Amino acid sequence: MPQTAEHLNLFTESVIRQMTRVANEHGAINLSQGFPDFAPPAALVEAAERAIRGDHHQYAVTWGAPRFRQALARKHSHFTGMEIDPDAHITVTCGSTEAMMTALMTVCDPGDKVIVFSPFYENYGPDTILSGAEPI
Template identity: 40%
Template structure:
């Protein structure tokens, strides 16, 4: 045996099939060709000074320590109040709301928490590029169901046909990246009818919902 054989082999990727993300590719091309970059959401406006001032004041007041794992209570309560004003549904700020560092982390965290090796997770294609690698990182199998060509609306016949006893979750996205399609109330109710008799979990990526309460 060679003297190095007892050591862990050289680093091998757990996601070897994942290359450079489309965001990196498109942003590099936009820079190279001096093109308007529609591939990634770079805001073309300055941060509201009120936010800069509030963050600065909070840090100067010493609010720069570890928060509780689920996020500071006042933020969770504010989110619960906003959700109630927007959707007339009260979430418990202590048990039903967790703060994450953005949606990418929230999605990965949710998937790692619920997906066991061999579990199937339905994604509606085209979908945001972190979903499938996240499912595979958890040892799950991404079951790709195409959105309706042209309209990008969910096809419930196809979704129903993709559900099996191994289906752990379905991951939806509205408003949808990249088509901007928004799920209608009828779409939501159709999904509710489909999932109600099952234990399939719904992961709903609503990263672009910015609604203003009435």
């Protein structure tokens, strides 16, 4: 059987998953994850249906769909009063973990040290390790 990379031995069960498992074992309220107990708004469901039934079913450009980045730039400007160029200053990721990995891989070289202050989101340590840096 092929061996996995040695650095994978540094990872353990996700704290979020561990808390979910423990909450389920004890019938407790699980505050470690978001589990909505309501349906999405009808307008959102209808917009998703229109998008799915539409004729555009391709990947967006690497840094995110242009119209979405433009909307984010407008919102940023509205709330901060600062104009930003959506083509130069906004990258859209599929989630916060991916954004954190992108940021760490952009600024960290192998062997760099990253200060992780407590309390922290549990992925900061693993993201730092995967970027080749060392969490301290």
